[in-house]
Amino acid sequence: MSVFAKAKASRSARAAWTGLAIAGVSTLILSACATGGTPPAETEEPADAGDALPVEAGERDLTLKVGTILPQSGTLAFLGPPEEAGVALAAQEINEADMGLNIEVIYRDSGDTTTDIATVSVTDLLSQDVSAIIGAASSGVSFTVIDQITAAGVVHFSPANTSPDFTEYEDNDLYFRTAPSDLLQGEVLGNQIAADGASTLGLLVLNDPYGTGLAEATKASFEAAGGEVVAEELFNTGDSNFDAQLSAINAANPDAVAVITFDEAKVVVPALVGSGYPGDQLYFVDGNLSNYSADFAPGLITGAKGTLPGPELEDDFRERILAVDPDLADFSYGPESYDATVLIALAAYAANSTEGVDIGKYLRQVSGGTGDGEKVTDLGDAFTALSEGSQIDWDGPSGPITLDEHGDPTEATIGIYEYGDDNTYSRIQ
Secondary structure, three states: OOOEEOOEOOHHHHOOOOOOOOOOOEEEEOEOOOOOOOOOOOOOOOOOOOOOOOOOOOOOOEEEEEEEEEOOOOOOHHHHHHHHHHHHHHHHHHHHHOOOEEEEEEEEEOOOOOOOHHHHHHHHHHHOOOOEEEEOOOHHHHHHHHHHHHHOOOEEEEOOOOOHHHOOOOOOOOEEEOOOOHHHHHHHHHHHHHHOOOOEEEEEEEOOHHHHHHHHHHHHHHHHOOOEEEEEEEEOOOOOOOHHHHHHHHHHOOOEEEEEOOOOHHHHHHHHHHOOOOHHHEEEOOOOOOOOOOOOOOOOOOOOEEEEEOOOOOHHHHHHHHHHOOOOOOOOOHHHHHHHHHHHHHHHHHHOOOOHHHHHHHHHHHOOOOOOOEEEOOHHHHHHHHHOOOOEEEOEOOEOEEEOOOOOEEEEEEEEEEEOOOOOEEEOO
Protein backbone atom coordinates (compact mmCIF):
# COMPACT_ATOMS: atom_id res chain seq x y z
CA MET A 1 0.00 0.00 0.00
CA SER A 2 1.12 3.57 -0.53
CA VAL A 3 0.94 6.47 1.85
CA PHE A 4 0.74 10.00 0.50
CA ALA A 5 2.02 12.84 2.69
CA LYS A 6 1.38 16.34 1.40
CA ALA A 7 2.87 19.66 2.40
CA LYS A 8 3.54 23.03 0.82
CA ALA A 9 6.96 23.21 -0.73
CA SER A 10 8.23 26.04 1.44
CA ARG A 11 11.45 25.88 3.43
CA SER A 12 9.63 25.96 6.76
CA ALA A 13 6.93 23.48 5.83
CA ARG A 14 9.35 21.02 4.29
CA ALA A 15 10.84 20.42 7.74
CA ALA A 16 7.52 20.22 9.53
CA TRP A 17 5.49 17.33 8.11
CA THR A 18 5.26 14.29 10.32
CA GLY A 19 4.13 10.75 10.36
CA LEU A 20 1.33 8.62 9.14
CA ALA A 21 1.24 4.92 9.91
CA ILE A 22 3.05 3.21 7.07
CA ALA A 23 2.68 -0.32 5.80
CA GLY A 24 4.50 -1.32 2.69
CA VAL A 25 6.06 1.12 0.26
CA SER A 26 5.71 4.81 1.06
CA THR A 27 5.41 7.49 -1.60
CA LEU A 28 5.87 11.16 -0.82
CA ILE A 29 4.19 13.83 -2.90
CA LEU A 30 4.76 17.47 -1.96
CA SER A 31 2.61 20.05 -3.70
CA ALA A 32 4.74 22.76 -5.28
CA CYS A 33 3.64 26.38 -5.65
CA ALA A 34 4.71 27.89 -8.96
CA THR A 35 7.12 30.78 -8.66
CA GLY A 36 7.04 33.89 -10.80
CA GLY A 37 10.37 34.24 -12.52
CA THR A 38 11.70 36.24 -15.43
CA PRO A 39 9.43 36.72 -18.48
CA PRO A 40 10.40 34.34 -21.28
CA ALA A 41 12.76 35.63 -23.93
CA GLU A 42 11.40 35.69 -27.47
CA THR A 43 12.24 32.78 -29.76
CA GLU A 44 11.31 31.93 -33.30
CA GLU A 45 8.88 29.23 -32.17
CA PRO A 46 8.26 29.60 -28.44
CA ALA A 47 6.33 26.89 -26.65
CA ASP A 48 3.32 27.75 -24.51
CA ALA A 49 5.53 27.73 -21.43
CA GLY A 50 3.13 28.93 -18.77
CA ASP A 51 5.28 29.36 -15.67
CA ALA A 52 8.31 27.89 -17.46
CA LEU A 53 11.00 29.20 -19.77
CA PRO A 54 10.38 28.73 -23.50
CA VAL A 55 12.01 25.95 -25.48
CA GLU A 56 13.27 26.97 -28.91
CA ALA A 57 12.43 24.57 -31.69
CA GLY A 58 15.15 23.44 -34.02
CA GLU A 59 18.28 21.35 -34.28
CA ARG A 60 21.07 21.43 -31.72
CA ASP A 61 24.84 21.08 -31.95
CA LEU A 62 26.00 20.75 -28.35
CA THR A 63 28.93 19.05 -26.66
CA LEU A 64 28.19 18.58 -22.97
CA LYS A 65 31.00 17.75 -20.57
CA VAL A 66 29.94 16.24 -17.21
CA GLY A 67 32.11 15.12 -14.31
CA THR A 68 31.36 12.66 -11.52
CA ILE A 69 32.54 12.46 -7.92
CA LEU A 70 31.18 9.07 -6.95
CA PRO A 71 32.76 6.72 -4.38
CA GLN A 72 35.53 4.62 -5.87
CA SER A 73 37.06 4.36 -2.38
CA GLY A 74 36.01 4.92 1.23
CA THR A 75 33.07 3.84 3.37
CA LEU A 76 30.52 4.09 0.54
CA ALA A 77 32.63 2.43 -2.14
CA PHE A 78 29.99 -0.29 -2.61
CA LEU A 79 27.67 2.38 -4.05
CA GLY A 80 30.20 3.52 -6.65
CA PRO A 81 29.76 0.77 -9.27
CA PRO A 82 25.96 1.04 -9.68
CA GLU A 83 26.09 4.84 -9.62
CA GLU A 84 28.85 5.05 -12.23
CA ALA A 85 27.08 2.41 -14.31
CA GLY A 86 23.89 4.50 -14.19
CA VAL A 87 25.78 7.54 -15.46
CA ALA A 88 27.55 5.50 -18.16
CA LEU A 89 24.28 3.96 -19.37
CA ALA A 90 22.64 7.37 -19.61
CA ALA A 91 25.61 8.82 -21.51
CA GLN A 92 25.59 5.89 -23.90
CA GLU A 93 21.87 6.23 -24.61
CA ILE A 94 22.03 10.03 -24.93
CA ASN A 95 24.76 9.75 -27.56
CA GLU A 96 22.94 6.92 -29.34
CA ALA A 97 19.84 9.13 -29.61
CA ASP A 98 21.90 11.24 -32.08
CA MET A 99 19.80 14.36 -31.59
CA GLY A 100 22.55 16.96 -31.70
CA LEU A 101 23.84 16.65 -28.14
CA ASN A 102 27.00 14.69 -27.44
CA ILE A 103 27.87 14.02 -23.79
CA GLU A 104 31.33 13.30 -22.43
CA VAL A 105 31.75 12.00 -18.87
CA ILE A 106 34.89 12.36 -16.76
CA TYR A 107 34.87 9.96 -13.80
CA ARG A 108 36.59 10.91 -10.56
CA ASP A 109 36.60 9.57 -6.99
CA SER A 110 34.80 11.24 -4.07
CA GLY A 111 36.44 9.24 -1.28
CA ASP A 112 34.78 9.88 2.08
CA THR A 113 34.95 12.53 4.79
CA THR A 114 38.25 11.19 6.17
CA THR A 115 40.07 12.32 3.02
CA ASP A 116 40.23 15.40 0.80
CA ILE A 117 39.79 13.38 -2.38
CA ALA A 118 36.53 15.10 -3.34
CA THR A 119 38.07 18.57 -3.27
CA VAL A 120 40.98 17.42 -5.43
CA SER A 121 38.55 15.75 -7.86
CA VAL A 122 36.31 18.81 -8.09
CA THR A 123 39.28 21.10 -8.68
CA ASP A 124 40.40 18.83 -11.50
CA LEU A 125 36.91 18.67 -13.06
CA LEU A 126 36.40 22.43 -12.90
CA SER A 127 39.76 22.92 -14.63
CA GLN A 128 38.36 20.81 -17.49
CA ASP A 129 35.33 23.11 -17.86
CA VAL A 130 32.59 20.66 -16.96
CA SER A 131 29.04 22.00 -17.01
CA ALA A 132 27.82 19.75 -14.20
CA ILE A 133 29.21 17.44 -11.54
CA ILE A 134 27.27 14.35 -10.46
CA GLY A 135 27.85 13.24 -6.86
CA ALA A 136 28.79 12.76 -4.18
CA ALA A 137 26.95 9.78 -2.70
CA SER A 138 27.70 10.93 0.85
CA SER A 139 25.89 14.04 2.09
CA GLY A 140 28.89 14.85 4.27
CA VAL A 141 31.22 14.77 1.27
CA SER A 142 28.89 16.91 -0.83
CA PHE A 143 28.84 19.56 1.88
CA THR A 144 32.63 19.85 1.58
CA VAL A 145 32.48 20.75 -2.14
CA ILE A 146 29.04 22.27 -2.82
CA ASP A 147 30.28 25.83 -2.40
CA GLN A 148 33.25 25.22 -4.68
CA ILE A 149 31.03 23.77 -7.40
CA THR A 150 28.12 26.21 -7.31
CA ALA A 151 30.35 29.28 -6.95
CA ALA A 152 31.91 28.26 -10.26
CA GLY A 153 28.49 28.39 -11.94
CA VAL A 154 28.44 24.61 -12.35
CA VAL A 155 25.47 22.36 -11.61
CA HIS A 156 25.94 20.09 -8.59
CA PHE A 157 23.59 17.09 -8.90
CA SER A 158 23.65 14.18 -6.46
CA PRO A 159 21.88 10.87 -7.02
CA ALA A 160 22.16 9.84 -3.36
CA ASN A 161 22.39 12.83 -0.97
CA THR A 162 19.56 12.54 1.55
CA SER A 163 20.43 15.02 4.31
CA PRO A 164 17.50 17.38 5.00
CA ASP A 165 20.01 20.23 5.34
CA PHE A 166 20.37 20.56 1.55
CA THR A 167 16.81 21.85 1.19
CA GLU A 168 17.60 25.19 2.81
CA TYR A 169 21.22 25.44 1.66
CA GLU A 170 22.23 28.58 -0.25
CA ASP A 171 23.42 27.04 -3.51
CA ASN A 172 22.83 29.71 -6.20
CA ASP A 173 19.97 27.51 -7.47
CA LEU A 174 22.54 25.05 -8.80
CA TYR A 175 22.19 22.07 -6.42
CA PHE A 176 19.77 19.26 -7.27
CA ARG A 177 19.20 15.65 -6.22
CA THR A 178 17.16 12.67 -7.37
CA ALA A 179 17.22 11.06 -3.90
CA PRO A 180 14.56 12.20 -1.39
CA SER A 181 15.31 13.90 1.91
CA ASP A 182 15.70 11.59 4.89
CA LEU A 183 12.61 13.20 6.34
CA LEU A 184 10.87 10.55 4.24
CA GLN A 185 13.19 7.58 4.83
CA GLY A 186 13.20 8.25 8.57
CA GLU A 187 9.41 8.43 8.52
CA VAL A 188 9.19 5.05 6.82
CA LEU A 189 11.88 3.41 8.94
CA GLY A 190 10.49 4.55 12.29
CA ASN A 191 6.97 3.48 11.42
CA GLN A 192 8.15 0.13 10.05
CA ILE A 193 10.01 -0.64 13.28
CA ALA A 194 6.91 0.23 15.31
CA ALA A 195 4.67 -1.77 12.98
CA ASP A 196 6.93 -4.80 13.54
CA GLY A 197 6.05 -4.66 17.24
CA ALA A 198 9.07 -2.94 18.81
CA SER A 199 8.29 -0.58 21.69
CA THR A 200 11.90 0.41 22.44
CA LEU A 201 14.63 1.33 19.98
CA GLY A 202 18.39 1.72 20.00
CA LEU A 203 20.19 3.89 17.45
CA LEU A 204 23.80 3.47 16.33
CA VAL A 205 24.50 6.60 14.32
CA LEU A 206 27.26 7.96 12.10
CA ASN A 207 27.96 11.48 13.34
CA ASP A 208 27.65 13.38 10.06
CA PRO A 209 24.80 15.26 8.31
CA TYR A 210 23.44 12.05 6.79
CA GLY A 211 23.52 9.97 9.95
CA THR A 212 22.21 12.52 12.42
CA GLY A 213 19.51 13.75 10.02
CA LEU A 214 18.21 10.25 9.37
CA ALA A 215 18.41 9.35 13.06
CA GLU A 216 16.42 12.43 14.04
CA ALA A 217 13.67 11.64 11.53
CA THR A 218 13.56 7.98 12.56
CA LYS A 219 13.38 8.87 16.24
CA ALA A 220 10.56 11.38 15.68
CA SER A 221 8.56 8.88 13.68
CA PHE A 222 9.08 6.01 16.14
CA GLU A 223 8.18 8.15 19.14
CA ALA A 224 5.10 9.53 17.36
CA ALA A 225 4.00 5.90 16.94
CA GLY A 226 4.25 5.41 20.71
CA GLY A 227 7.75 3.96 20.98
CA GLU A 228 10.72 5.05 23.09
CA VAL A 229 14.32 5.52 21.98
CA VAL A 230 16.34 4.09 24.88
CA ALA A 231 19.86 4.41 23.41
CA GLU A 232 21.34 6.78 20.85
CA GLU A 233 25.05 6.20 20.30
CA LEU A 234 27.19 8.29 17.93
CA PHE A 235 30.51 7.49 16.29
CA ASN A 236 32.73 9.36 13.83
CA THR A 237 33.91 8.39 10.36
CA GLY A 238 37.25 6.64 10.70
CA ASP A 239 36.54 5.15 14.14
CA SER A 240 37.64 1.53 14.42
CA ASN A 241 36.54 0.69 17.95
CA PHE A 242 32.83 0.65 18.78
CA ASP A 243 32.92 -1.19 22.11
CA ALA A 244 31.55 1.72 24.16
CA GLN A 245 28.62 2.31 21.81
CA LEU A 246 27.70 -1.36 21.54
CA SER A 247 27.94 -1.84 25.33
CA ALA A 248 25.56 1.06 25.88
CA ILE A 249 23.06 -0.34 23.39
CA ASN A 250 23.22 -3.82 24.94
CA ALA A 251 22.76 -2.34 28.41
CA ALA A 252 19.57 -0.59 27.26
CA ASN A 253 18.30 -3.89 25.79
CA PRO A 254 16.06 -2.34 23.08
CA ASP A 255 13.53 -4.35 21.12
CA ALA A 256 15.17 -3.19 17.89
CA VAL A 257 18.35 -1.44 16.77
CA ALA A 258 18.61 0.83 13.73
CA VAL A 259 22.15 0.73 12.35
CA ILE A 260 22.60 4.11 10.63
CA THR A 261 26.11 3.73 9.25
CA PHE A 262 28.02 3.28 6.04
CA ASP A 263 30.58 0.51 5.55
CA GLU A 264 31.10 0.40 9.34
CA ALA A 265 28.20 -2.07 9.42
CA LYS A 266 30.67 -4.79 8.44
CA VAL A 267 32.32 -4.32 11.84
CA VAL A 268 29.50 -3.31 14.17
CA VAL A 269 26.87 -5.82 13.07
CA PRO A 270 28.91 -9.01 13.70
CA ALA A 271 30.12 -7.52 16.99
CA LEU A 272 26.58 -6.68 18.11
CA VAL A 273 25.16 -10.07 17.11
CA GLY A 274 28.21 -11.81 18.58
CA SER A 275 27.47 -10.15 21.91
CA GLY A 276 24.10 -11.83 21.97
CA TYR A 277 21.81 -9.33 20.27
CA PRO A 278 19.38 -11.01 17.82
CA GLY A 279 20.27 -10.39 14.20
CA ASP A 280 16.63 -10.37 13.11
CA GLN A 281 15.95 -7.30 15.27
CA LEU A 282 18.36 -5.10 13.32
CA TYR A 283 17.32 -2.45 10.79
CA PHE A 284 19.56 -1.22 7.99
CA VAL A 285 19.38 1.97 5.90
CA ASP A 286 20.41 3.03 2.41
CA GLY A 287 23.97 3.77 3.53
CA ASN A 288 24.58 0.14 4.47
CA LEU A 289 21.88 -1.95 2.80
CA SER A 290 24.30 -4.19 0.95
CA ASN A 291 25.14 -7.74 -0.02
CA TYR A 292 26.93 -9.24 3.01
CA SER A 293 27.19 -12.81 1.69
CA ALA A 294 30.98 -12.56 1.61
CA ASP A 295 31.27 -10.70 4.92
CA PHE A 296 28.94 -12.35 7.46
CA ALA A 297 28.47 -15.92 8.59
CA PRO A 298 25.41 -17.53 6.96
CA GLY A 299 22.21 -16.66 8.80
CA LEU A 300 23.78 -13.88 10.87
CA ILE A 301 21.09 -11.31 9.98
CA THR A 302 18.27 -13.51 8.67
CA GLY A 303 15.05 -11.53 9.08
CA ALA A 304 16.76 -8.14 9.49
CA LYS A 305 15.10 -5.39 7.48
CA GLY A 306 16.18 -2.19 5.77
CA THR A 307 14.99 0.80 3.79
CA LEU A 308 16.21 2.16 0.46
CA PRO A 309 14.84 5.02 -1.68
CA GLY A 310 13.68 4.07 -5.15
CA PRO A 311 10.92 2.08 -6.85
CA GLU A 312 11.23 -1.58 -7.68
CA LEU A 313 13.81 -2.01 -10.43
CA GLU A 314 12.26 -2.83 -13.79
CA ASP A 315 13.70 -5.84 -15.63
CA ASP A 316 14.44 -3.75 -18.71
CA PHE A 317 16.56 -1.25 -16.80
CA ARG A 318 18.32 -4.05 -14.92
CA GLU A 319 19.31 -5.67 -18.22
CA ARG A 320 20.50 -2.36 -19.69
CA ILE A 321 22.66 -1.41 -16.72
CA LEU A 322 24.10 -4.92 -16.49
CA ALA A 323 25.14 -4.60 -20.13
CA VAL A 324 27.27 -1.64 -19.04
CA ASP A 325 28.71 -3.41 -15.98
CA PRO A 326 28.01 -7.18 -15.94
CA ASP A 327 29.68 -7.51 -12.53
CA LEU A 328 27.09 -5.42 -10.67
CA ALA A 329 25.75 -7.21 -7.60
CA ASP A 330 24.02 -4.14 -6.16
CA PHE A 331 21.90 -1.57 -7.98
CA SER A 332 21.43 1.03 -5.25
CA TYR A 333 21.15 4.55 -6.68
CA GLY A 334 21.88 3.32 -10.21
CA PRO A 335 18.48 4.54 -11.45
CA GLU A 336 18.90 7.86 -9.64
CA SER A 337 22.33 8.34 -11.26
CA TYR A 338 20.87 7.55 -14.68
CA ASP A 339 18.09 10.10 -14.21
CA ALA A 340 20.45 12.77 -12.89
CA THR A 341 22.53 12.44 -16.07
CA VAL A 342 19.50 12.41 -18.35
CA LEU A 343 17.95 15.46 -16.69
CA ILE A 344 21.20 17.43 -17.07
CA ALA A 345 21.30 16.54 -20.78
CA LEU A 346 17.62 17.36 -21.33
CA ALA A 347 18.02 20.69 -19.53
CA ALA A 348 21.03 21.55 -21.70
CA TYR A 349 19.03 20.63 -24.78
CA ALA A 350 16.04 22.70 -23.67
CA ALA A 351 18.28 25.69 -22.95
CA ASN A 352 20.31 25.08 -26.13
CA SER A 353 23.32 25.78 -23.93
CA THR A 354 26.02 23.95 -22.01
CA GLU A 355 26.53 26.77 -19.50
CA GLY A 356 25.91 25.45 -15.99
CA VAL A 357 23.70 28.38 -15.00
CA ASP A 358 21.50 27.90 -18.09
CA ILE A 359 21.19 24.18 -17.40
CA GLY A 360 20.22 24.94 -13.81
CA LYS A 361 17.37 27.19 -14.99
CA TYR A 362 15.82 24.36 -17.02
CA LEU A 363 16.39 21.37 -14.72
CA ARG A 364 13.22 21.80 -12.70
CA GLN A 365 11.27 22.35 -15.91
CA VAL A 366 12.31 19.17 -17.74
CA SER A 367 11.58 17.16 -14.57
CA GLY A 368 7.97 18.38 -14.58
CA GLY A 369 8.35 20.81 -11.70
CA THR A 370 7.22 23.67 -13.96
CA GLY A 371 5.87 24.00 -17.48
CA ASP A 372 3.05 21.44 -17.36
CA GLY A 373 4.93 19.38 -19.92
CA GLU A 374 3.95 16.08 -21.46
CA LYS A 375 5.17 13.04 -19.56
CA VAL A 376 7.91 11.18 -21.41
CA THR A 377 9.74 8.00 -20.45
CA ASP A 378 11.63 7.38 -23.69
CA LEU A 379 14.83 9.36 -24.23
CA GLY A 380 14.33 9.69 -27.98
CA ASP A 381 10.80 10.98 -27.48
CA ALA A 382 12.07 13.51 -24.93
CA PHE A 383 14.69 14.97 -27.29
CA THR A 384 12.22 15.00 -30.19
CA ALA A 385 9.61 16.90 -28.17
CA LEU A 386 12.19 19.48 -27.11
CA SER A 387 13.42 19.88 -30.70
CA GLU A 388 9.82 20.74 -31.61
CA GLY A 389 9.70 23.42 -28.93
CA SER A 390 7.45 21.44 -26.56
CA GLN A 391 7.60 21.22 -22.78
CA ILE A 392 8.38 17.79 -21.25
CA ASP A 393 8.08 16.04 -17.90
CA TRP A 394 10.74 13.32 -17.67
CA ASP A 395 9.81 10.20 -15.70
CA GLY A 396 12.75 7.81 -15.49
CA PRO A 397 13.65 4.52 -13.79
CA SER A 398 13.99 6.26 -10.40
CA GLY A 399 10.39 7.51 -10.58
CA PRO A 400 8.55 10.72 -11.49
CA ILE A 401 11.15 12.93 -9.67
CA THR A 402 9.45 16.36 -10.25
CA LEU A 403 12.03 18.73 -8.78
CA ASP A 404 10.83 21.62 -6.60
CA GLU A 405 12.27 25.12 -6.25
CA HIS A 406 14.92 23.81 -3.84
CA GLY A 407 16.14 21.11 -6.22
CA ASP A 408 14.49 18.35 -4.18
CA PRO A 409 12.35 15.60 -5.73
CA THR A 410 8.72 15.99 -4.69
CA GLU A 411 7.78 12.41 -5.56
CA ALA A 412 9.74 9.47 -4.19
CA THR A 413 9.36 5.88 -3.06
CA ILE A 414 11.00 4.07 -0.15
CA GLY A 415 11.24 0.30 -0.42
CA ILE A 416 11.29 -2.15 2.49
CA TYR A 417 13.80 -5.01 2.22
CA GLU A 418 14.53 -8.16 4.24
CA TYR A 419 17.68 -10.28 4.57
CA GLY A 420 17.70 -14.01 3.95
CA ASP A 421 19.95 -16.79 5.24
CA ASP A 422 22.62 -15.94 2.64
CA ASN A 423 22.88 -12.33 3.96
CA THR A 424 21.52 -10.84 0.75
CA TYR A 425 18.42 -8.69 0.75
CA SER A 426 15.23 -8.68 -1.32
CA ARG A 427 12.32 -6.29 -1.57
CA ILE A 428 9.26 -7.25 0.47
CA GLN A 429 7.18 -4.06 0.12
